[in-house]
Amino acid sequence: MNLKTALIQTELSWENPNENKALLQEKINAISQYVDLIVLPEMFTSGFTMNPKNVAQTMQGEAISWLKETAKNKDCVITGSLVIEENGNYFNRLVFVFPSGEIQTYDKRHLFTLAGEEKVYTAGKDKLIVEYKGFKICPLICYDLRFPVFARNVEDYDVLIYVANWPKPRVNAWDILLKARAVENMSYVIGVNRVGMDANNLEYIGHSQAIDFFGNYLQEPQEIEGVFIVELDKNEMLETRKKLNFLNDRDEFKLV
Template sequence: MKVAAIQMVSATSVAVNLERAAALLAQAAAEGAELAVLPEYFCLLGRKDTDKLQIQEAFGSGPIQDFLARSARELGLWIVGGSLPLTVADARASGSRVRNSSLVFDPSGACVARYDKIHLFRFDNGQERFDESRVLEPGTEPVLFELPARDGRRWRIGMSVCYDLRFPELYRRYAAQGADLLLVPSAFTHTTGQAHWELLLRARAVENLAYVLAPAQGGLHENGRRTWGHSLLVDPWGTLLGQQAEGEAVVSATLDAERLAQYRSQLPALEHRVL
């Protein structure tokens, strides 16, 4: 199955970002992808954290979700909207918190899975400061969905977002459920990405004997923030199958079910776990 990681350099305008996402998704479909995954906050990288509160949508309704559904239907493509801000039911009165949610749309345009980012990023090196808990409410549950490919193979896919990458127990749980592919849409900072991005992604692939697809924000944004990029697909042996350093791009590569089975047969590490 051919898959695509969509790399973006999202701006402060939702309309502009959706226009760019539409062009990149169309490119992925033209290249033969069955699944295309957008990066974290593909719809907006605002000038301040609270900007995402202004564009929040109730689950199941809103212009960003409508865009994803329409794009999936028109392109005949499975689309994962890397993440967008969804309204928290118990915070509607104040609007002070949202969920950072990743949504899966099938080729009919139906939303078939939702994952809310569980681990919230906090970082302070004296120059850069981030604390997602100021505006985000964490999710609580891992989510795995099945994708029936055109060749009849059913791929089991585990969902995550960005900072989740640092918590291997989440991906081990997916491995225990038979995950073949792990998704990590992200907006890693340049600082942390340069240090740990590829290292962590390849580790998650190798230790779980699964493919990892990681679309990212990559470049200097309108708001002055610089993200690491390096969107990639890595195979269960830790080999990079495709990567893009910075700038808008479609990183396409193919998942090989036979190779996946071969790796798991030759090195049945998942069967040797004792904890």
């Protein structure tokens, strides 16, 4: 049982949803082989902006319609986060868009206080576990990576995904923490980050990557624009868990 996944590492045009959709569409169209899942960066329509009113979409808006159409045409799931306005609030919302048009969502729980994200966005509360093609997938967003309790594998998920706008000065932490999450949760981990500069003069060098349950790279960190394809083998992971099931000894707790 395998899950072929495409990691799209790209520059983003600042607060320009139409240009970013066109840019991403070009990269998605260039994927010539079949993939089960396409992963986009955090806030893929805008970059990591604290001006949500400039770029906010609705769940019935153009960006969501584009994702649904593209997922249907490629016959795969597409996931990433974007700015969503709902009931008078703004959310940094990850959408998990199925070819059927079904959408499951996760609102970023840990808002990045260093940038004042908590002042303009509403935090989510609930963890999302998606079941897709025999895999249980837990998608999270950027700053969530620093909080291992929330990511703890109490659901026996198979894949942990982080979409991000994680800048160059702290990219070493990104690399270390992605490996830590893989090892401690005995799970595949996929991290997708952007490249380029944003309007705040922050530089991003990507380091999108895929890691197995031992902490080994399936896709080493990359610093250039590109689409990187990896294949995750669930049976291999289950065999490892059967032999070395450290998850049996995990602590029991409840998040409040």
